Amino acid sequence: MKLRNPAAGKYVKTTKHHCWNWTGRRNSEGYGLFELNGEDLLAHRIAYFIATDEQPGDREVIQTCNNHGCCNPAHLRLGEPISAQST
Numbered sequence: 001m002k003l004r005n006p007a008a009g010k011y012v013k014t015t016k017h018h019c020w021n022w023t024g025r026r027n028s029e030g031y032g033l034f035e036l037n038g039e040d041l042l043a044h045r046i047a048y049f050i051a052t053d054e055q056p057g058d059r060e061v062i063q064t065c066n067n068h069g070c071c072n073p074a075h076l077r078l079g080e081p082i083s084a085q086s087t
């Protein structure tokens with residue numbers, strides 16, 4: 001079953017090479033926030049899931065362009081498990 005994109009219209013799609021900047025709410029670090037069932041989710045993780053059909057799970061989704069507001073799947077890749085990082 002293909003998930004309908006619940007975030008459609010919340011970011012500006014340009015080209016594959018440019019950032020798709022989130023136009024909705026953002027958290028203090030500048031990441032786009034998307035509300036689903038009363039829960040705040042990170043928009044770039046949703047964008048990654050929609051584009052790849054792959055659940056990031058406990059792994060970080062990294063924006064290779066370093067733009068925290070970017071939702072362009074071409075700029076997103078899976079990183080290390082969040083639990084494995086020391087902060």
Ligand SMILES: [Zn+2]
Pocket residue numbers: 018019020063065066067070071072075
């Ligand atoms: Zn980008």
